[in-house]
Amino acid sequence: MSAREFNFDGLVGPSHNYAGLSFGNVASFNNVKSASNPKEAALQGLAKMRALAARGFAQAVLPPQDRPNFRLLRSLGFTGSDADVLARAFKESPVILACAYSASPMWTANAATVSPSRDTADGRVHFTPANLNNKLHRALEHVQTSRTLRAIFGDERHFAVHDTLPSTPAFGDEGAANHTRLGAHHGAEAVELFVYGRVEFDPQAPAPKRFPARQTLEASQAVARLHGLADARTVFVQQNPDVIDQGVFHNDVIAVGNADVLFYHEQAFADEQGALFQLRQAMAGVDAELTPIRVETSMVSVQDAVHSYLFNSQLLSKADGKMALVIPQECQENAAVARYLEGLVASGGKVDELIHFDLRQSMRNGGGPACLRLRVALDEREAQAMHQGVVMTEALYHTLVAWVEKHYRDRLAPQDLADPSLAVEVHAALEELSRILGLPGLYDL
Numbered sequence: 001m002s003a004r005e006f007n008f009d010g011l012v013g014p015s016h017n018y019a020g021l022s023f024g025n026v027a028s029f030n031n032v033k034s035a036s037n038p039k040e041a042a043l044q045g046l047a048k049m050r051a052l053a054a055r056g057f058a059q060a061v062l063p064p065q066d067r068p069n070f071r072l073l074r075s076l077g078f079t080g081s082d083a084d085v086l087a088r089a090f091k092e093s094p095v096i097l098a099c100a101y102s103a104s105p106m107w108t109a110n111a112a113t114v115s116p117s118r119d120t121a122d123g124r125v126h127f128t129p130a131n132l133n134n135k136l137h138r139a140l141e142h143v144q145t146s147r148t149l150r151a152i153f154g155d156e157r158h159f160a161v162h163d164t165l166p167s168t169p170a171f172g173d174e175g176a177a178n179h180t181r182l183g184a185h186h187g188a189e190a191v192e193l194f195v196y197g198r199v200e201f202d203p204q205a206p207a208p209k210r211f212p213a214r215q216t217l218e219a220s221q222a223v224a225r226l227h228g229l230a231d232a233r234t235v236f237v238q239q240n241p242d243v244i245d246q247g248v249f250h251n252d253v254i255a256v257g258n259a260d261v262l263f264y265h266e267q268a269f270a271d272e273q274g275a276l277f278q279l280r281q282a283m284a285g286v287d288a289e290l291t292p293i294r295v296e297t298s299m300v301s302v303q304d305a306v307h308s309y310l311f312n313s314q315l316l317s318k319a320d321g322k323m324a325l326v327i328p329q330e331c332q333e334n335a336a337v338a339r340y341l342e343g344l345v346a347s348g349g350k351v352d353e354l355i356h357f358d359l360r361q362s363m364r365n366g367g368g369p370a371c372l373r374l375r376v377a378l379d380e381r382e383a384q385a386m387h388q389g390v391v392m393t394e395a396l397y398h399t400l401v402a403w404v405e406k407h408y409r410d411r412l413a414p415q416d417l418a419d420p421s422l423a424v425e426v427h428a429a430l431e432e433l434s435r436i437l438g439l440p441g442l443y444d445l
Helices: 025-031 038-056 070-075 082-092 093-102 140-151 217-226 271-283 302-308 335-344 360-364 380-385 396-405 414-418 419-434
Strands: 003-010 061-062 113-115 127-129 159-161 179-183 192-195 234-238 255-258 261-265 293-297 314-317 324-329 351-357 373-379
Touching: 003 038, 003 234, 025 351, 038 061, 038 351, 038 360, 038 396, 061 179, 070 082, 070 093, 082 093, 082 271, 082 414, 082 419, 093 414, 113 373, 127 217, 127 373, 140 159, 159 351, 179 261, 179 271, 192 271, 234 271, 255 314, 271 360, 302 335, 324 335, 335 351, 373 380, 396 419, 414 419
Parallel strands: 003 061, 127 159, 192 234, 261 293, 324 351
Antiparallel strands: 003 373, 113 127, 179 192, 255 261, 314 324
């Protein structure tokens, strides 16, 4: 049966702010404590969703999470009314308050790892929400992520949403940002590629020295087992520890795959040739041939790749068999990257089109186009079985734009997190959003 890949983009939340909480994410750290524009951020993301849906790509939305997380604040000893909790947290630990207010669920590439039904033993689409336990502000997300995925993909005849892995360093799991699927097309059997940063149970294995490796081999193996993936069609590859130390905090900052194409930097993997050999061998078993697009350091440095988020782009299959590369505007503003992309499109290869978007609000907080989306390949029955209220249409786009204009601030500075009215505004916005999307009770408000 034919299948389409749905891109579930994260809707930027009303508390979008630059707290610089993600050590190892250079863009996030560089903009710490500057003022953000939540309204602009949400509208930029919605414009991207609308444009891709209008092109015929399957597009849906994942809603933001409730913020601030009062459960976290109260569990850490901040007591009294909600206003008291916010005031005391701001005074005594503004970093913890920023964690409670984080809008990082917008980056839904970290929401979960997804295996389509063509790959799994029981013929269902499997989801494992990521525990994201490397960072406090992200380790809070999986509870609502699980609830949201089960609301959208609630038909257990077609979908299985697992619990997260144990929240311990041995099973650090960052979701689809370190996972991709390679095969002839979305509806075919394919190879699932898991990229990990370190090995918990082998102290001799190479690991980065400056920044943390957030994904473990043990976590990737556990997800593959939960999803019932065949060993012959599952490949585990280590990310290059040196590029992690240069700010490549997830594999999707240095490589991206789609169908039979792997677009990657020559320094992406610890053993480049070994990784390609494994992929070619596995893909032969599903009647597919790998098409690698290798970007050499002499053309684009790791630094330029990180600053432009060249590889944190989306590769999308078009009806004519070619692919479009969805890039942030920053790629065109970096001379080396722009020059490379011009040559790529002119080369006559699989990628023959660039689609660029202004996503500066997301980019300044450390995430590009690929961070904003979770890929879910669905056949026709599965697409009908999921909740339809989240599918992006022209009508939904205009409704959500009006909702953003009504509820979002156009400036949010660090001191604004202490304002009790901000929490009230966020709650009111999400109550209305749950009705718009047809997901009553989505939030425990």
